[in-house]
Amino acid sequence: xxxELMSLPKTLAEDVARNLVMVxxxxxxxxxxxxxxxxxxxxxxxxxxxxxxxxxxxAYATQKYAEAxxxxxxxxxxxxxxxxxxxxxxxxxxxxRPERALAMAGEPEVQKLDKAGQVEMRxxxxxxxxxMDQLDAAIVxxxxxxxxxxxxxxxxxxxxxAYADALLAAGREDEAREWFAKALESDKDGTTDASDRLAxxxxxEFVDAFAEDAEDEAxxxxxxxxxxDEPAAGAAEGVADEAGDTGADVDAVEDADGGDGERRxxxxx
Numbered sequence: 001x002x003x004e005l006m007s008l009p010k011t012l013a014e015d016v017a018r019n020l021v022m023v024x025x026x027x028x029x030x031x032x033x034x035x036x037x038x039x040x041x042x043x044x045x046x047x048x049x050x051x052x053x054x055x056x057x058x059a060y061a062t063q064k065y066a067e068a069x070x071x072x073x074x075x076x077x078x079x080x081x082x083x084x085x086x087x088x089x090x091x092x093x094x095x096x097r098p099e100r101a102l103a104m105a106g107e108p109e110v111q112k113l114d115k116a117g118q119v120e121m122r123x124x125x126x127x128x129x130x131x132m133d134q135l136d137a138a139i140v141x142x143x144x145x146x147x148x149x150x151x152x153x154x155x156x157x158x159x160x161x162a163y164a165d166a167l168l169a170a171g172r173e174d175e176a177r178e179w180f181a182k183a184l185e186s187d188k189d190g191t192t193d194a195s196d197r198l199a200x201x202x203x204x205e206f207v208d209a210f211a212e213d214a215e216d217e218a219x220x221x222x223x224x225x226x227x228x229d230e231p232a233a234g235a236a237e238g239v240a241d242e243a244g245d246t247g248a249d250v251d252a253v254e255d256a257d258g259g260d261g262e263r264r265x266x267x268x269x
Contacts, residue, residue, distance in 0.1 A: 001050040031061035049078035065094035086120040098128035119155040157187035
């Protein structure tokens, strides 16, 4: 990316880089805001492939699949790379065209992907099968040397999780439980909710102790306020009587302040 930005004037390159950094920082926690930054970068440097790719991922994170697909295609034309092929196919799924995603899974571009890309393409193809209510075919699609391997790779947890989920959808609960357990075992970064799915299968319900404590504190606070209501009301009457003599001063202060302050709004993949 740095090399691509070097083709721009220095000041412009710095502005674009700052916006791309914000896209990367926010895309998981605040995709809408990341999308906004990506649009700024796109206006500044639409002929830079890294900008088109970032704009594609930001649109994808906000489920703007048609826009994401257009940006990914533009980036691919600029670079000639096939690494975006799986996410392009998943955009087709998002647009309600699983048959196109399956067609892409059979294209020669898939053979040019690295191992991670090929696994990702397999996940997309299985998802497309499920979109078409072809559960058995989805299960078969996920059965691969990567799934059977005991070595843990960056894609292992997601692949095992997808296989477990497909088995469960097909009513094969015992096998699903086994593979959710395997997914959890390989999920060192917590990228899946395999532990929750296992607990659900085992009939375990989790109680949020923090939520209960907060509720108890709120009840205590409410009771405390009720106990103080009566004297507070009496004190308010006394203050109101005294305030009758200083009404002109209060009006003067309000005039100086310009009345009530305006509430500031905030911005929101």
